[in-house]
Amino acid sequence: MPGAEHMPARFHADKRWGFTNEHLGLAYHGNTVTHLDAPCHLSWDGRLYNGRPHTMVGAESGSAWATVTAAARGITTRGVLLDVAAVRGVEWLEPGQGVFPADLEEAERRQGVRVGSGDAVLMRTGRGRGRDGFDQAGWHASCLPWLHDRGVALIGADTPQDVQPSGYEAVLMPVHAVSLVAMGLWMLDNCDLEACAATAAELDQWDFQLAVAPLRLAATSGSPVNPIATF
DSSP: OGGGGGGGGGGTTOOOOOOOOOOOOOOOOOSOOOOEEOOOGBTTTTTTGGGGGGGGEETTESSSSOGGGTTTTEEEEEEEEHHHHHHHHHSOOOOOOOEHHHHHHHHHHHHHHOOTOOOOOEEEEEEEEEOOOOOOEEEETHHHHHHHOOOOEEEEEEESSSBBSSSTTOOHHHHHHHHIIOOOOOEEEEEOOHHHHHHHHHHTEEEEEEEEEEOOOOTTTTOOOOOOOEO
């Protein structure tokens, strides 16, 4: 906006003044933007996390339960990167290839790290800078008991998480459905893990401090984020 005439009246005397401003609207759920899913993002059989009715979410009011502002002060925890593409000896997993508990345990063994209670587990498929339509590599639903047994607090991937096709005809996205509705497990979708993986390999250190600071978007089911791994 070039000129003081577009500014409040007190600026009009300064004819050299100009400024730049933006209005941003962002649909962040999906398979492009890195974002945090809060538990209210999904319901199953009319129920949200911990059995609350899905009617607690309304088109005008947003959600009254399990929203992203539960993490308004940020999430800071131990992050663990499991490089499944490296485990399989490939640059990236192909669309439709699922990641199984055996892959996770082999990544732990190769990397000399063990996932524990309260950790955020980031899983690299190598597809973080490619978009393959709806079919994608990702977590297979068989990983869910493993993640629960380890007490994991958050999971992330360089895809939108669920392998597609999921392998379950009746459940399109079982990892999302079970994680968010049954486990209260927060999710980081569409991470770019390439720099993190390169640094971890160079340092031979696969755990780090992970910081995730969602926007304080009241009554919403998530937020775009820029996760930071500090080694």
